Amino acid sequence: MVSMFGFQVPTALLQGSAASADWEAVGHTVQDGWVNFGTRWGPWIFAALMGFVVVRGLLRASRYHAAEALHDADRQALRDRVAAAEARTDGEIVVVVVEASDDHPDAAWKAAAVTLAVGTLLLGGVLPTVGALGLVGLQAAIGAGGYALARMLADFRRSFVREARASEVAEEQALQELQRLDLTSKSGRSAVLLFVSVFEQRVVVLADEAAHAAAGENGWVAADAAVLGVLQSSGGSGGHLREALERGIDSVGETLAKALPATGERENRFDDDVEVRRR
Structure with missing residues (x-):
């Protein structure tokens, strides 16, 4: 513990602040850490979510x-x-x-919108690298994928009714x-x-x-x-x-x-x- 302005501050907290300062000193920001995390793991998380939707829909189709x-x-x-x-x-x-x-055609459109929103969030680190036309095409594909899954998998579509x-x-x-x-x-x-x-x-x-x-x-x-x-x-x-x-x-x-x-x-x-x- 270190005394600062009359308060006891944990040494680990000061060390964490110093680490953040070192990170920023070499040209990074704290936000970059989240961007790097999203760029690395976002696509995998999105793929896992879509895989879960498909497997669950097939298992519950009957x-x-x-x-x-x-x-x-x-x-x-x-x-x-x-x-x-x-x-x-x-x-x-x-x-x-x-x-x-x-x-329930409206449910399929809702599924498309939600899939697009989630996909854009999780793929945020990748989307800027594909260019303007690529961005539009990729987002259209994500939304179309959500729509198609809702039409093919009754269990997924039912979630939006x-x-x-x-x-x-x-x-x-x-x-x-x-x-x-x-x-x-x-x-x-x-x-x-x-x-x-x-x-x-x-x-x-x-x-x-x-x-x-x-x-x-x-x-x-x-x-x-x-x-x-x-x-x-x-x-x-x-x-x-x-x-x-x-x-x-x-x-x-x-x-x-x-x-x-x-x-x-x-x-x-x-x-x-x-x-x-x-x-």
Whole structure:
């Protein structure tokens, strides 16, 4: 410790200041140290980040699949599940699964902007050495790379989709399915649509008038939790998607059985097959 102006200053701190003075005395600045660090390690850090994005996206790709995730045996098992659930109620269950409710092109552009910003920051020591035209070209390539990765890797693209937006497009798609299937006019007001949007990780249950009135506002909350609980914890691929749908069907069937118990007069107006498609 050294006394300076009445204060005790650590000797190591003074030595550090002297070292900085020596550094600057030979024509360097403290800022040069950071520039040198960025020039040396920035490109490697950027490459590691991009590699992480690619590897993670490939490993998690299956959680965004639906059309290929269910085999014939899975579909038959789900069909039997729907039939068994409907046997206990006068209501009907219609299940629709899509891989995504929207293409989310804005998410890809956001990914491009973020990749460009991060790339410019980490490659700051290299960019000035490529000249004006090279700088423009390199930055364009960085942004285009981020855009391409977002389009190819659903997991990366999903990172740039707001949760509010995910809910909005899933609910809109569910309403379109309701109209497409013409549930309200065919079902005797007792059908329930179980809609699952895999990319958005959203479950929407729409019950027709009689079913909704009998089950109440909170009658379908358990179905949401049952499906999402499996999808979010296990990734949603293969048998996991089948398990998630089975739990959702069972939950809807249980609610319907209590709200509209079977009287033996139900007419099966809808196919029991689970509809699964990309969009």
